[in-house]
Structures are given as structure tokens and as C-alpha cells.
Amino acid sequence: MSWNWADNWWGFVFIAIAGWLATDIWRWLGVLAGNRLDESSEALNWVRAVATALVAAVIAKLVVFPTGTLEQSPVWLRIGAIAVGAAAFFISGSRPPVGIATAIATLALGLWWLGF
Amino acid sequence: MTTQTSDGSAAYWFVRGAAGLFSLPGVILMLSFVGFAAFCVETGMPRDQVVFMVGIVWALPAKMILVSSIASGANIAAAFLAVTLSSIRMMPMVAALVPEIRGQRTRTASLLALSHTVAITAWVYAMQRVPEVPRDRRVVFCAGLGITLVVANMVLVGIVYNLVVTFPPILAGCLFFLTPVYFLASIWASARQRVIHVALVVGLIVGPIATILAPELDILIAGLVGGTLAWAIERAMRQRSMRASATPDAGKGGEGAP
Known part of the structure; x- marks a missing residue:
């Protein structure tokens, strides 16, 4: 590990550079771009696609390769809970609370049934 | 007050x-x-x-x-x-x-x-x-x-x-x-361009494959490869629907609703 949690001073510097600077430069650029940004440009469309796919990959990683308690749960239960939640989400007319509650309830039921 | x-x-x-x-x-x-x-x-x-x-x-x-x-x-x-x-x-x-x-x-x-x-x-x-x-x-x-x-x-x-x-x-x-469920639902629901929906689906599929193939750089690879793929897919869909509507003046970059 190139990072030692106990080394507190370096931890804060690491977070400030790789976390704060890495995110806020895009927020600042967003302000400067403001309404001058061409909302229909193909380049912006590509940036949107890459950014969204990146977040989707993080989501998929959390579902398929979780850490902690869920590491011992079967992958079909986790993907199944997402599928059931997605079905409820679309049936409800894309309402996030419905999809989220259904997915979590499905997971909870599955975990309970498997004896967690 | x-x-x-x-x-x-x-x-x-x-x-x-x-x-x-x-x-x-x-x-x-x-x-x-x-x-x-x-x-x-x-x-x-x-x-x-x-x-x-x-x-x-x-x-x-x-x-x-x-x-x-x-x-x-x-x-x-x-x-x-x-x-x-x-x-x-x-x-x-x-x-x-x-x-x-x-x-x-x-x-x-x-x-x-x-x-x-x-x-x-x-x-x-x-x-x-x-x-x-x-x-x-x-x-x-x-x-x-x-x-x-x-x-x-x-x-x-x-x-x-x-x-x-x-x-x-x-x-x-x-x-x-x-956390993953909340992001999935809120990004889908708040997306104002179709390319975001396509990228979300492609990223979900490409992500785990990238993790298996290259666990160190998986997120970056999934973003660049999956995102570019999603962008190309959405662009092809757009061009196809533009041809289908047969308008002679086919302006580019339409963000229109599907």
C-alpha cells in the first residue's frame, strides 16, 4: 500500500489533491462555461457519455464486487434486486423512490431468506 | 426574523x-x-x-x-x-x-x-x-x-x-x-439527454468486464471505452431517426426526446 491510514498529515494532503482539486476544477470550469457552453455540441455529448459510463461502472462494481457483508451474498441476489427495482421504477413512471425502495426490500428479503 | x-x-x-x-x-x-x-x-x-x-x-x-x-x-x-x-x-x-x-x-x-x-x-x-x-x-x-x-x-x-x-x-x-441503487435511479430520472441513458446501460455492462480484465484501471477503461461506445450508439440512433423522418435539412446535434 502506498497509503498508510495512520499517516494523518499525508492523508489530508492526498484527499485535498486527489479529491478536492480533482473535483472542483470541473465545477469551476462549469461556472466559467456557463451559458456560453454549446449544449448541442457533439464534443459535450461525448463528455457526457464518458462521464455517465464512468459512474455506471462504479455502480456496477459496487453491485457485482461489493465489500463487507454483501461480499458473502450471492451475486444473483444483488443483480436480481436491481432488476426487480428497475421493473418497479419503470412501471411507476421513472420515480426514484419506488425503484430504490423495491430494490432494497428485495435485497433485504433475499438476505433474510438466506439466513443473514 | x-x-x-x-x-x-x-x-x-x-x-x-x-x-x-x-x-x-x-x-x-x-x-x-x-x-x-x-x-x-x-x-x-x-x-x-x-x-x-x-x-x-x-x-x-x-x-x-x-x-x-x-x-x-x-x-x-x-x-x-x-x-x-x-x-x-x-x-x-x-x-x-x-x-x-x-x-x-x-x-x-x-x-x-x-x-x-x-x-x-x-x-x-x-x-x-x-x-x-x-x-x-x-x-x-x-x-x-x-x-x-x-x-x-x-x-x-x-x-x-x-x-x-x-x-x-x-x-x-x-x-x-x-448508494448504487440511489445513483442508478436518480441519474436515470434526472437525465435530460438520451445519451445519458445509453451510457448508463453500457457502463453497467462494460464496468464489470473491465474489472475482470484490468482491475487496476477498470473505472477509467469503462468510462472511456463504454462512454465512447454509448456516444457512437446514440449518435447512430439519432442519425437513423433523422433519415427516417426524411427532413432534407438534417441539422446536427439534435438532443430531441426519443
Whole structure:
């Protein structure tokens, strides 16, 4: 590990550079771009696609390769809970609370049934 | 403090913004932060660093990537690259919000400071609510919302850090699961361009494949390869529907609804 949690001073510097600077430069650029940004440009469309796919990959990683308690749960239960939640989400007319509650309830039921 | 309705004072609109903490998205965000605290506890990150990170990074996907990078032993350059690529999406989000909230006398410096509080939840909520707010109070409204969300979740994470390890397994599992489920639902529901829907689906499929093939660079690869693929797919769909509608003047870059 190139990072030692106990080394507190370096931890804060690491977070400030790789976390704060890495995110806020895009927020600042967003302000400067403001309404001058061409909302229909193909380049912006590509940036949107890459950014969204990146977040989707993080989501998929959390579902398929979780850490902690869920590491011992079967992958079909986790993907199944997402599928059931997605079905409820679309049936409800894309309402996030419905999809989220259904997915979590499905997971909870599955975990309970498997004896967690 | 007089807090009258309609054209209320700046303080009134600040409080109205702050009330977003107790809206449904605000509550889901707080629950996600409890789950995030559990995730951090599992990696061994100390509490003061977690609270610091909540305040200074704020965006939850960026923090997930930062903590994952650190936990997998990435160096600072690799962590910076992964986090910054995940945060490119902030730029169009902020750029879309600025024209909605900027008044005639709004200074760029205020917007630069305020932009720090923009993340998925605050952005979705602000874009929905801001049309009801008088234009010269919109920056104050967003400041009330953003500052309250950031500070409340810093306090929340600081408090729950020591509690989450004692959660029963089902509860811990569900809280962990809340973060991916919440992002999935809120990004899909708030997307205003079809390319975001396509990229979300492609990214979900390409992500795990990239993790298996290249666990070190999986997120970057999935973003660039999956995103480019999604962009090409959506563009092909657009061109096809343009040909099908047979308009002689086929302008490019239509963001039209499907």
C-alpha cells in the first residue's frame, strides 16, 4: 500500500489533491462555461457519455464486487434486486423512490431468506 | 426574523433552500451517507479524514472512487486521474445550472464558491425547484440548500462513523446497497439527454468486464471505452431517426426526446 491510514498529515494532503482539486476544477470550469457552453455540441455529448459510463461502472462494481457483508451474498441476489427495482421504477413512471425502495426490500428479503 | 411568503427576504429563501435537507432526495442522500460511512469504516479510513473528505470533495461518486483507489493502493496521480475523470460530469451539470440561477448582479466569485456544493442531489433538487424562486433570490436559495446538505452530512458521517460497525448484517448490507441503487435511479430520472441513458446501460455492462480484465484501471477503461461506445450508439440512433423522418435539412446535434 502506498497509503498508510495512520499517516494523518499525508492523508489530508492526498484527499485535498486527489479529491478536492480533482473535483472542483470541473465545477469551476462549469461556472466559467456557463451559458456560453454549446449544449448541442457533439464534443459535450461525448463528455457526457464518458462521464455517465464512468459512474455506471462504479455502480456496477459496487453491485457485482461489493465489500463487507454483501461480499458473502450471492451475486444473483444483488443483480436480481436491481432488476426487480428497475421493473418497479419503470412501471411507476421513472420515480426514484419506488425503484430504490423495491430494490432494497428485495435485497433485504433475499438476505433474510438466506439466513443473514 | 420576518419570514413572509412570496418575495421574502434573503434569509427567508436561504431557509427555504435549507429545507431541502428534509425533502425525499435529501433524506435518501443522508441514508446514502450512512452507507458511505460504513464503506469507509470497512476500508479503515480514520474518522477525521472521512469527515474532511465529505466536506471538501462532496460528490459521492468521486468519494467512492477516491476511497476505492486509496484502499487498492493507488498512488496519488492514479487516484487524481480516476477521481477527475469521474468528475468531468460536474462541468456540464454546473454549466446547465448557472444560467438558471444567475441574477443580474450575481458575481462570478459567488458562483465559483457555490459550485462546490453541486452534486447529483443538490443539482436535481435545484433544477426542479428554482423556477419557483424569484430570480434575485436563486443564488441564496441554492446556497441555503448546498451549505445545509454539506454541513449536515459532515456532522452525520462524524456521528455514525462509530455506530455503523454495530449494525446487524442485513441493515449494513442494505445501507451499502442504497448508494448504487440511489445513483442508478436518480441519474436515470434526472437525465435530460438520451445519451445519458445509453451510457448508463453500457457502463453497467462494460464496468464489470473491465474489472475482470484490468482491475487496476477498470473505472477509467469503462468510462472511456463504454462512454465512447454509448456516444457512437446514440449518435447512430439519432442519425437513423433523422433519415427516417426524411427532413432534407438534417441539422446536427439534435438532443430531441426519443
